[in-house]
Amino acid sequence: MQRHLISAADLTRDDAVLILDTAEEMARVADRPIKKLPTLRGRTVVNLFFEDSTRTRISFEAAEKRLSADVINFSAKGSSVSKGESLKDTAQTLEAMGVDAVVIRHGASGAPYTLANSGWIDAAVINAGDGTHQHPTQALLDAFTMRRRLVGRDVGLGRDLAGKRITIVGDVLHSRVARSNVDLLHTLGAEVTLVAPPTLLPVGIGSWPCEVSYDLDSTLPKADAVMMLRVQRERMNAAFFPTEREYARRYGLDADRMAKMPADAIVMHPGPMVRGMEITAEVADSDRCTAIEQVANGVSIRMAVLYLLLGGNEPAVGQARPSVSQQPSDRRPAHTVSTDEEK
Numbered sequence: 001m002q003r004h005l006i007s008a009a010d011l012t013r014d015d016a017v018l019i020l021d022t023a024e025e026m027a028r029v030a031d032r033p034i035k036k037l038p039t040l041r042g043r044t045v046v047n048l049f050f051e052d053s054t055r056t057r058i059s060f061e062a063a064e065k066r067l068s069a070d071v072i073n074f075s076a077k078g079s080s081v082s083k084g085e086s087l088k089d090t091a092q093t094l095e096a097m098g099v100d101a102v103v104i105r106h107g108a109s110g111a112p113y114t115l116a117n118s119g120w121i122d123a124a125v126i127n128a129g130d131g132t133h134q135h136p137t138q139a140l141l142d143a144f145t146m147r148r149r150l151v152g153r154d155v156g157l158g159r160d161l162a163g164k165r166i167t168i169v170g171d172v173l174h175s176r177v178a179r180s181n182v183d184l185l186h187t188l189g190a191e192v193t194l195v196a197p198p199t200l201l202p203v204g205i206g207s208w209p210c211e212v213s214y215d216l217d218s219t220l221p222k223a224d225a226v227m228m229l230r231v232q233r234e235r236m237n238a239a240f241f242p243t244e245r246e247y248a249r250r251y252g253l254d255a256d257r258m259a260k261m262p263a264d265a266i267v268m269h270p271g272p273m274v275r276g277m278e279i280t281a282e283v284a285d286s287d288r289c290t291a292i293e294q295v296a297n298g299v300s301i302r303m304a305v306l307y308l309l310l311g312g313n314e315p316a317v318g319q320a321r322p323s324v325s326q327q328p329s330d331r332r333p334a335h336t337v338s339t340d341e342e343k
């Protein structure tokens, strides 16, 4: 594992599978009455959010607290950033306070990379979404959700998503979720098809490791998972489609379209959902939609990432309880997770 998590493209297959397997261990902690591990006791993590967020910010905070880290929340609104302070000065202020990890969301693509490579701080940097570029923990939680649903929860450890067919639909142009998913799903052996109007596909899409289609209906019957993306109006400076009604008619997922998917295929959405636009309320609330499950899985993934970046080389916290799903020993993470009470 690298010291920072900036892009899903930086992860090897083994890195990604290690994070997914560690997240399975973390998920077991969430099923216990006391959902806390002492792993990051005495470590300080700062959540540095320059852009709006609900799920990602709360999810990182929950993950940090479950690992017993000291958590500092920073949002640009109400801070000295609104007085014109630069990222460098903000970073140096954090460094002076002795932080061990910085979770950063920023409107500028590349901001987390700059922070990690500038020499301004020593802390591990985790990208929680930068502009239209990357959102690696979202791709990891999506892959975790797919592995559980499509490969199996108990046989999943050590496994990737080889041969699974994933369709990603909507505003690919502005979506860091789509970029990160294409990178990670390709690394994990899945076959990805992007579906969007031509105006919402980026220049150079031909070099991405995926298929591209303009026709949603023809891709649905062969998909194992269909991931719907929000139309990111806040990043648009022009009209990319005639009307919302027209967009929903051609690229929205409603019950009739969902019926064209194989019976066990799932519908995914990173949130926030715009009901009536890319997804109807009926589909969003159906059993096949994993949006809420993705949020819960996000906490386990972020715990795994923090653990591996900040403490993963040290022995685990106590002895592991033998897991229900015993795996081939060479595929298991070198470290396992347990609570104090198990020592």
Ligand code: NCD
Pocket (backbone or CB within 6 Å): 055, 056, 129, 135, 138, 176, 177, 229, 230, 232, 270, 271, 272
């Ligand atoms: C996404 C994001 O912020 O990139 N949401 C998320 O992190 N759960 C997608 C979006 O905003 O539509």
